[in-house]
Amino acid sequence: MENKYIMALDQGTTSSRCIVFDRRRSIMACAQKEFPQIYPQSGWVEHNPNDIYSTQIGVAAEALAMLGITADDIDSIGITNQRETTILWDRQTGLPVYNAIVWQCRRTADYVSKLKQNGLTEMIRQKTGLIPDPYFSATKIKWILDNVPGVRERAERGEILFGTVDCYLIYKLTGGKVHATDYTNASRTMLFNIFEKKWDDELLKLFGIPKCILPEVRMSSGDFGSTTLLGGEIKIRGVAGDQQAALFGQCCFEKGTGKNTYGTGCFLLTNTGREPVMSESGLVTTIACAIDDEITYALEGSVFVAGAAIQWLRDELKLIDKASDSEEVALSVPDTNGVTVLPAFTGLGAPYWNPYARGIITGLSRGAGRAHIVRATLESLAFQSFDVIEAMEKDMGCKISILKVDGGASVNNFLMQFQADILSAAVQRPDCIETTALGAAFLAGLSTGFWKSKDELYTLMSIGAQYLPQMSDSMRGKCIERWKAAVQMLLK
Numbered sequence: 001m002e003n004k005y006i007m008a009l010d011q012g013t014t015s016s017r018c019i020v021f022d023r024r025r026s027i028m029a030c031a032q033k034e035f036p037q038i039y040p041q042s043g044w045v046e047h048n049p050n051d052i053y054s055t056q057i058g059v060a061a062e063a064l065a066m067l068g069i070t071a072d073d074i075d076s077i078g079i080t081n082q083r084e085t086t087i088l089w090d091r092q093t094g095l096p097v098y099n100a101i102v103w104q105c106r107r108t109a110d111y112v113s114k115l116k117q118n119g120l121t122e123m124i125r126q127k128t129g130l131i132p133d134p135y136f137s138a139t140k141i142k143w144i145l146d147n148v149p150g151v152r153e154r155a156e157r158g159e160i161l162f163g164t165v166d167c168y169l170i171y172k173l174t175g176g177k178v179h180a181t182d183y184t185n186a187s188r189t190m191l192f193n194i195f196e197k198k199w200d201d202e203l204l205k206l207f208g209i210p211k212c213i214l215p216e217v218r219m220s221s222g223d224f225g226s227t228t229l230l231g232g233e234i235k236i237r238g239v240a241g242d243q244q245a246a247l248f249g250q251c252c253f254e255k256g257t258g259k260n261t262y263g264t265g266c267f268l269l270t271n272t273g274r275e276p277v278m279s280e281s282g283l284v285t286t287i288a289c290a291i292d293d294e295i296t297y298a299l300e301g302s303v304f305v306a307g308a309a310i311q312w313l314r315d316e317l318k319l320i321d322k323a324s325d326s327e328e329v330a331l332s333v334p335d336t337n338g339v340t341v342l343p344a345f346t347g348l349g350a351p352y353w354n355p356y357a358r359g360i361i362t363g364l365s366r367g368a369g370r371a372h373i374v375r376a377t378l379e380s381l382a383f384q385s386f387d388v389i390e391a392m393e394k395d396m397g398c399k400i401s402i403l404k405v406d407g408g409a410s411v412n413n414f415l416m417q418f419q420a421d422i423l424s425a426a427v428q429r430p431d432c433i434e435t436t437a438l439g440a441a442f443l444a445g446l447s448t449g450f451w452k453s454k455d456e457l458y459t460l461m462s463i464g465a466q467y468l469p470q471m472s473d474s475m476r477g478k479c480i481e482r483w484k485a486a487v488q489m490l491l492k
């Protein structure tokens with residue numbers, strides 16, 4: 001009998017989730033479990049790899065039980081994961097030698113500053129497409145090798161393995177048989193040459209990392225072994241980092257298609273096709289997907305404070321009771337009455353790159369009230385995304401005419417309409433906003449033939465809501481002018 005389902009394992013920063021999809025990509029079961037965040041010092045963030053693994057396998061078993069099915073009913077597994085988070089473990093026992101150092105962790109900031117002072121930024125960018133930052137895995141690996149007693153010696157003897165979270169899960173799920181990652185995850189390590197498509201010896205030397213600890217890099221849609229830990233044998237056939245999986249789950253298969261995820265921050269990725277595009281505006285170049293022996297690239301930009309600004313309205317300013325109230329409050333006034341909120345709580349990201357900037361509210365008059373500030377804060381998510389998209393369009397030399405959206409704040413209709421107005425582009429939200437898990441499922445299902453082609457995947461996706469630009473050009477121009485003026489005021 002044909003297997004009926006695909007299982008997506010979505011290993012995120014705060015929880016592990018498992019979603020089971022059927023052939024029409026309907027969600028049949030969803031199980032989720034949070035795990036502890038470890039903060040050993042200010043600015044440091046760790047996870048216990050055993051927590052990552054145990055919650056992930058736990059939710060997978062739970063999802064099977066919810067549906068009353070067994071491993072035999074699962075065609076294959078797709079894995080998507082929090083990116084850059086770094087784990088080193090013993091090749092024999094599989095036991096981690098240190099906690100996972102999470103992408104958010106800033107412990108290597110001083111070292112990265114020195115790299116930049118030593119003029120290495122351009123060399124690293126020309127190989128990896130990335131701007132040197134503690135965020136990426138390379139300096140986290142170096143930290144473990146330098147600071148955990150004995151680990152460097154053991155690594156040099158070939159006893160230690162490195163992996164991002166996908167790779168660690170694959171290793172555990174296959175009982176240590178497979179030590180592999182996919183191209184999207186490799187592209188976030190700051191050790192992978194995305195142009196030559198291989199681990200870069202010069203970078204390995206720079207960071208003092210022995211090559212023997214690195215995983216094999218495989219296609220995102222392809223063979224990663226199989227697991228017998230859920231009863232029967234299940235193939236693992238899809239792997240991609242979370243943002244790239246969401247891009248795939250949104251069916252952004254063609255050059256020039258992009259998506260924006262509105263969560264705590266915003267993550268914008270645009271498929272740039274078979275050629276990597278280097279940014280002139282501080283965006284990073286990364287691998288979007290590897291499928292059918294082809295690699296596609298993406299430009300990526302992020303907004304640090306997006307949904308977090310809505311939390312600020314709720315928790316600090318107490319202007320709303322819950323995030324979803326922001327929509328009704330914003331719509332209770334016709335405009336912001338000249339108010340602009342720039343929530344640069346942790347500095348300004350692309351394309352301004354000023355880590356010292358802090359937030360401001362401009363244009364306050366005697367008539368400015370609660371609703372104006374709420375509306376202006378929601379608008380700030382759209383304006384910040386606009387700035388990143390404008391930079392992408394400049395880098396790519398073409399206009400993005402459709403923006404696909406997902407993430408918690410994408411349910412806000414006011415925000416999505418305003419985004420369409422400011423971009424002068426269509427904004428589309430799919431009916432299934434679980435795009436990250438869906439992307440991993442799609443990658444697995446295409447590999448096994450569960451789904452026949454990307455064309456078939458298009459037919460599975462329907463638009464939940466579409467927002468077309470309604471604002472006049474002159475009004476749009478005025479809004480953008482007001483925003484840019486506020487940014488200039490902040491940067492002064």
Ligand code: ADP
Pocket residue numbers: 262263264265306307308309310311323324325326327407408409410411412
């Ligand atoms: P993450 O994955 O980063 O935790 P989610 O995708 O779950 O984020 O989205 C949660 C974020 O979206 C929160 O910051 C919250 O303030 C914001 N949010 C949720 N619902 C709405 C809404 N209706 N309008 C505006 N913002 C919202």
